[in-house]
Amino acid sequence: MTQTEPKHSTQVIRDTFYDMALYLECLFFLHGVNDILVEDIIHCMEEGYAEAMKKLKKTGDQKLRIKRKTAVDRFIKKLEQEKI
Numbered sequence: 001m002t003q004t005e006p007k008h009s010t011q012v013i014r015d016t017f018y019d020m021a022l023y024l025e026c027l028f029f030l031h032g033v034n035d036i037l038v039e040d041i042i043h044c045m046e047e048g049y050a051e052a053m054k055k056l057k058k059t060g061d062q063k064l065r066i067k068r069k070t071a072v073d074r075f076i077k078k079l080e081q082e083k084i
Contacts (some may be wrong), residue, residue, distance in 0.1 A: 015051045032060055 021042070028038050 008055065013049070013052050013056065017045065017052075021045065 024041065024045075027033070
């Protein structure tokens with residue numbers, strides 16, 4: 001199995017969401033975020049994770065394009081341009 005096959009991609013997505021959850025936990029702790037807001041944010045992450053995995057299974061390992069113009073988009077574009 002090569003590293004571009006879907007199984008590897010699912011591991012990358014899982015690891016990324018895991019890391020994001022830890023980063024958010026740190027921010028929540030440092031800024032004393034309300035538990036209700038934390039629940040809402042994590043629920044959105046859960047939905048995002050489920051949607052990402054569903055799209056990956058549907059498309060295999062094709063590149064998915066996101067069409068937005070925000071700071072997140074600039075970061076995503078930068079990640080997409082990296083040659084690894």
